[in-house]
Amino acid sequence: MDAPAADIIQPLGHGIFAIDTGFQRPRFDAAYLLVDGGRAAFIDTGTRHALPRLLCALSWVGLGPEAVDWVIPTHVHLDHAGGVGPLMQALPQARLMVHPRGARHMIDPSALYQGALAVYGQAEMDRSYGELMGVDAARVDTSVDGMPLQVGDRTLTLIDTPGHALHHHCIWDPVSRGWFTGDTFGISYRELDSPTGAPWIFPTSTPVQFQPDALRESVQRLLAAQPDAVYLTHYGRLGDVQGLGVQLLGLLDQVQALDLTSADAATDSPSRHTALRDGLKKLYIGSLRQHGCMLTDVAIADALAIDIELNAQGMGVWLDRQKR
Structure with a gap:
């Protein structure tokens, strides 16, 4: 081990x-x-x-x-x-x-x-x-x-x-x-x-x-x-x-709204993925600043890099599903 x-x-x-x-x-x-x-x-x-x-x-x-x-x-x-x-x-x-x-x-x-x-x-x-x-x-x-x-x-x-x-x-x-x-x-x-x-x-x-x-x-x-x-x-x-639930559901609402308003939302393209990824990164950093997190933006982005990439991919799949 x-x-x-x-x-x-x-x-x-x-x-x-x-x-x-x-x-x-x-x-x-x-x-x-x-x-x-x-x-x-x-x-x-x-x-x-x-x-x-x-x-x-x-x-x-x-x-x-x-x-x-x-x-x-x-x-x-x-x-x-x-x-x-x-x-x-x-x-x-x-x-x-x-x-x-x-x-x-x-x-x-x-x-x-x-x-x-x-x-x-x-x-x-x-x-x-x-x-x-x-x-x-x-x-x-x-x-x-x-x-x-x-x-x-x-x-x-x-x-x-x-x-x-x-x-x-x-x-x-x-x-x-x-x-x-x-x-x-x-x-x-x-x-x-x-x-x-x-x-x-x-x-x-x-x-x-x-x-x-x-x-x-x-x-x-x-x-x-x-x-x-x-x-x-x-x-x-x-x-x-219960407090965590309020926070979680609030962010879920914002993520869902981001899905629907991101640039190129209707197109399965690299630019859409970039827009979703950048939108998530901005959303997470803003939420963490309100929460009182003291890490730099770079450190936050590094800690969340895997999640930002995968979440953006998953959101793209969900957007495509809405079109069918």
Whole structure:
């Protein structure tokens, strides 16, 4: 493993542990280990390169591979589920619980790989994701909206949450009164917190299934549970969920308006992509200035570079879908 356990495993209380998967940069991408009554579940996995860190976390909490009952990717994008195949191979008793729209991609990830390849290119696929490994169909279960799932003595609930992706579900934990939100409840990086430690959060529109109206409904559904916390893949546990929801939905409104008013919005062209990318960058920096972020514009743009590029791509796909 490339880092000490203390640097990658963060106890969050209620038997929940955040694991920094090592993807892209520190505190960028989290998987979660949930432990109850000597049984365990992983929620999201990071990429296949995260496997040593996931197994280290399991050992760190005093459990062996046979203690894991479930691996639950929130959706099948590779920063959340690229490590599912290797992890399932390492966990002989575990079953996979995946959204029904994502199950075939976990069994045969070839189409998933090709789709990601089209977005990222071969060099980035080799560096960040590596080869994908399928899961035996006999070990795969699919979720139903509102279904219960037992881990030890606690009963989780899975709900369908489209908007970021059609293959996305979120997981409710009644013990922590928290949602494991994948990308549905947006992205929040710790380096962009205000000087007082208040988090800033923004919606993600990465390719290819961004649907702002559906996303708004999913976020409102999460908020309706009056959660005490959200557990984001990007990144970590956050409180003051209602306040974050106001911020997130406000930015989603602005993003959607930006989509509809950007130069060349009706044309799938490099100039449209540049306009969307520049518009997002301006929107994010302006929002962060209001939030009190003290980083320079250059530092903000650098921290958000990956998201700006992918969100602009996803917004372009959504605009094209509106024309059909």
